[in-house]
Amino acid sequence: MQPTDRYIRFDWAIKRLLRQKANFGVLEGFLTVLLEEEVKIVELLESESNQLTADDKFNRVDIKAKNSKGEIIIVEVQNTRELYYLERILYGAAKAITEHISLGERYYEVKKIYSISILYFDIGKGNDYLYHGQNTFVGVHTGDQLEISTKEKGAIVHKLPAEIFPEYFLIRVNEFNKSAVTPLEEWIEYLKTGCIRSDTKAPGLEEARKKLIYYNMSQAEQRAYDEHLSAIMIQNDVLDGAKLEGRMEGREEGREEKQIEIARNFKKMGLSVEIIIKGTGLSAEEIEKL
Template identity: 80%
Template sequence: MEQQDRYIRFDWAIKRLLRQKANFGVLEGLLTVLLGEEVKIIELLESESNQQTIDDKFNRVDIKAKNSKGEIIIVEIQNTRELYYLERILYGVAKAITEHISLGERYYEVKKIYSISILYFDIGKGDDYLYHGQNNFTGVHTGDRLEVTTKEKDALVHKLPAEVFPEYFLIRVNEFNKVAVTPLEEWIEYLKTGCIRPDTTAPGLEEARKKLIYYNMSTEERHAYDEHLNAIMIQNDVLDGAKLEGRIEGRMEGLEEGLEEGLRKGRIEIARNLKSMGMDIAAIQKATGLLPEEIQRL
C-alpha cells in the first residue's frame, strides 16, 4: 500500500486546487520565499491562458494573480522544451500590462508585473537553478543607477525603474541538486521531487502538506492526475530520444542541422501520440508547433 503522504505535483495543483481562495496560502508561500517579502493574493485574474482542460492547454499551466499592492504576478509552468520561450514570456508580460490598463487611463495606472517561470526542461547554459532579471538603468561612465522623479498627489516621488519595469524569475527545477536547507530550497525540492519534509516551516509548504495529498482527491480526480503524469512522461521520453537522435545526426551531418531534425521528429512523434489520445488539432498545434495539415496527415 502506498504511503499516505504522496503529494500532488505543483503543476497539477496550480491548475486545479490552488485557484480556490481557501488554498491561496500555498502559492503565497512560494511567492514569499521567492520575492523575499510577504505576499498576499487578493484575487486570481482570468486571461486566455488560464485554461482548465488538457485540450485547451497541454504544455503549460498559468496562474495570474493580483497581490495586496495591486501588482500582477504571472506563474507559469513549462514541462517540455519550447524554442522561443523567452520571446513568449516577454509577450505574456506585455499582454498582462495592456490587459490591465484601459484606453484613456494615465500611464500611472500601469501595473508592476512579476513573471515566474518554473521550468522542467533545459533552457540553456548556466549553473544556477534560479535566475532573476529586471530593468535597471546604469550610467555608462559613472556606474550610478538612474532614479526618476515624478509628481504624484502634489508630492515629488523618487522611483527606480525596477519599481515599474517587470521582473522575471526563471526556476530551472532540474538543475537543483543539493540538500535543501533554506525555505526556497525546500520549495525547489518539492517542485522537483514532490516531497515535503514533515517538519517543514517554509511558508506555504506546511499548508501544502495538508491540502495537496494525493489520496484526498476523488477517484476521478486521481485518474485524471495519473493520466496527466503519463502524458508528461510520454513527451519527455520522446524528446529525450529526439535529442539523442539529433546528436547522432549532428556528428554525421553537422550538429545544428541534426539537432533541429531530431527535435522536429520528436514533435511529430508527440503529435502522433496526442492524436491517438483523441486530442483535437488546435491543442496539438499548441503543444508541438506543427501545422494543422501536418497533424492531419499523421
Template identity: 65%
Template sequence: MGKLKDRYIRFDWAIKRMLRDKANFAVLEGLLTVLFEDKTQIVEILESEGNQLAETDKFNRVDIKAKNSKGEIILVEVQNTREVYYLERILYGVAKTITEHISLGESYGNIKKVYSISIVYFDLGKGNDYLYHGQNRFIGVHTSDELQISTKQEDAILPKYPREIFPEYYIIRVNEFDKVAKTPLEEWVNYLKTGEIEPDTKTPGLSEAREKLKYYSMTPGERYAYDEHLNAIMIQNDVLSTAKLEGLTEGRAEGRAEGRAEGIAEGRAKGLAEGRAEAILATARNLKSMGFPTEDISRATGLTIEDILNILR
C-alpha cells in the same frame, strides 16, 4: 492494512486545478512570500491561458495569473518540455499582460507592475544556479550610477527607480537543484522537483500544501486524471529525447561525411553546418512519424510551421 504514506500532487497540476480556489491561496502565497522575501497576499486569480483544460495542453505548459494586495500582477508558469523561443514567449506574455490591464485612454500611471515566475523542467541553457532573477536597471555608462526618475504622486514629486515599474523575471531551473534543503526557498524548490514535503515543515505555503495537496485525498477519478497527466509528461519527454538523439546522430554522421569529402577547413565547416541543419530536419521527421502535431514540432525544433509543412510533404 497500514495507512498509505502521503504523496503530494505536483505543482503544475495543482495550479491548474486547485490553487485557483480562494480556499487554497495560502499555498501560492507561501511560494511568492519565500521567493520575494516579502509577505505576499493574493486578492484574486485573473483570467489566463492556463485555464484551458484541453488534452493537447495537459502536459506541456500551465500557468496562473494573480493580483496581489498591492495591485501588482504575478504570472506563475510551469513549463515541462523544451521550447526553443522560451525567453521570447516570456517577454510576449508579460507585454500582453501589461496592455490587457490598462484601458484605452487611461493614464500610463495606471500601468501595473508585473512579476513573471517561470518554473522550468528542461535544460534552458548554461548556468550554475537553480534560481535566476532579472529586472530593468538603468546604469550610467560612464558613472555607473543608477538612474532615478522624478514622478508625480499624490501631488508630490517623488524619486522612483525604473526597476520599481518595469517587470521582474524569476526563472527556477528545477532540475538543477541538487542540494539538501535547508532554507525555505530550498524546501520549495525541492518540493517542485520531487513532490516531497517534510512532515514538520514551517515553510510558508508548504505546511498548507501538506494538507491540501495530498494525492490520496483526491477522488478515484481525479487520481486517474492526475496519473494520466504524469504519464503524458514522461512519454513526451522520452519521445523528444529519443527524436533529438536520433536527429543529432544522423546529422553528425552527414556532417562528418561532408567534411571529409571537402578535405579542407571550409568543407569541415560547411559539413558541420549542414549536419546541424540535417539534425533538426531529422528530429522533425521523427516527431512527425510519431504523430506529434505540427505546432509541437515547431516548438521542439525552432522551425516555422510553414517550413515543417514544406519539409514533411
C-alpha cells in the same frame, strides 16, 4: 493503511487544486517566500490554455496575485521546451500591464509586473536554479544607474527604472541539486520531487501537506493524475530521443564532410579513384563529382 506521504506534483496542483479558493494559501505561501513579502491571490486567469480535458495543454499562465503595494504577479508553469519562451513571458507581462490601465488613465496608474516562471525543462545554459532579471539603465561611460524624476503623492521623487519596469523570475526546477535549508529551498525541493518534510514550517508547504495528498483524490482524479505524469515522461523521452538523434546525425554529417575533404585532397595529389575509394569509403560517382 494507506500511506499519506505522496504529494501531488505542483504543476498538476496549480491547474486543478490550487485554483480553488480554499487552497489559495498554498500558492500564496510560495509567492510570499519567493518575494519576501505577503502576497494575496486576487483572481484566476482564464484562457484557452486552462483546459481540463484529456488533451490538456502543458503550458499555461494560471494565477494572478498582488503584493502589499498592489503590484501584479503572474505565475506560469512550463513543462516542455519552447524556443520563444522569453518572448512569450515578455508578451505576457506587457499584456498584464495594458489590461490593468483603462483608456484615458494617466501613465501613473501603470502597475508594476512580476513574472514568475516555474520551468520543468532546460531553457539553456546556466549553473543556478533561480534567475532574477529586471530593467536597469547604466551609464555607458560612468557605470552609474539612471534615476528618473517622477511625481508621487504631489511631490517630485527619484526612482530607479527597476522600480517601475517588470521583473522576471525563472525557476529552473531540474537544476536544483542540494539539501534544502531555507524555506525557498524547501519549496524548490517540492517543485522538483513532490516531497515535503514532515516538520516543514515554510509558508504554504504546511498547508500543502494537508491538501495535496495523492490518496485524498478520488480514483478518477488519481487516474487522470497518473496519466498526466505518464504523458510528461513520454514527452520528455521523445524530446531526449530527438536530441540524441540530432547529435548522431550531426556526427555522421561531420564524418561525411571530412571524408569528402580528404577525397578532394587525394584528387589534387593525383591518386587513382580506386585508392581514394579505399581511403575514404566514398563511391566512384561521389569522387567524380568532386
